[in-house]
Amino acid sequence: MTATEHRLDVDRLLVFFGDHGRDLPWRRPEAGPWGVMVSEFMLQQTPVVRVLPVFEAWMRRWPRPADLAADSSGDAVRAWGRLGYPRRALRLHAAATAITNDHDGAVPSDIPELLSLPGVGEYTARAIAAFAFGARTPVVDTNVRRVLSRVVRGVDSVREPATPADRRELESLLPTESVRAARFSAAVMELGALICSAGDPDCDRCPLSGRCAWRAAGYPPTPARRAVQAFAGTDRQVRGKIMALLRAAHGPVAGSVIDTAWPDPIQRDRCVASLITDGLAVTDRDGGLSLPG
DNA sequence: GACCCGTGGAG
């Protein structure tokens, strides 16, 4: 089967991407590898619309990895704002530091080297290699995974991390030429984000509807997914409230103020301790809590 | 492999 014959029709997808792909700042040439990398960190589990303003401000302030590395991890966490999962900001700062120290300040293009950076896993490494450097490598996120499952295999997927099997499957469908392959991955991802969404796929606008195995099979039901993690009352919520206090302040926050974040002192103290362990907060000699300096 | 880690908009 050639690249233009399989269900993920390359030409149709590239036309779709050209016509309907979003003009996102990290897709512009001026974003460069660093811009791609920053965007991939921010987009982990976070919607595009919320990333956009933070990304723009971030790139203005820290246009190169060395610029970020020169400032404190606390500055990165504060600039991260309310994107969520602030450990990503910590890891991005650590990755920028590693790039500055070990890679002459340039984002590496080699996948094993990318994987060695903090916060860069199987998805992010390949996304950077493909989108920033035009590498021919399978980029499989939850969107691509869903499209692969539906269009090619005819069954819906549960929302779980991509597997090596997913990557092998997409790789077998990649166009031969590397830049075209990278654009193909971006197009499949965009299709999953805009058309073949998890909730209500818009098959009427889908360029692949004529050859979609899932549609042809009459949309067999989505398998039950594992229960989503609860949030209300968990440490994640409490940590978030404490971090919001630290971001709002520009100096140490007194314990009496931290106490207002959550009523249960046991859980509150546990969360403060875990934030310190994670490197998201530090205590000063007076017992105040602040972002790392 | 199971579990942990934030956030705010949509239905």
Add this chain to the structure above:
DNA sequence: TCTCCAAGGGT
């Protein structure tokens, strides 16, 4: 109000 979720990674 409440559930579900949105370009994962680390342990």
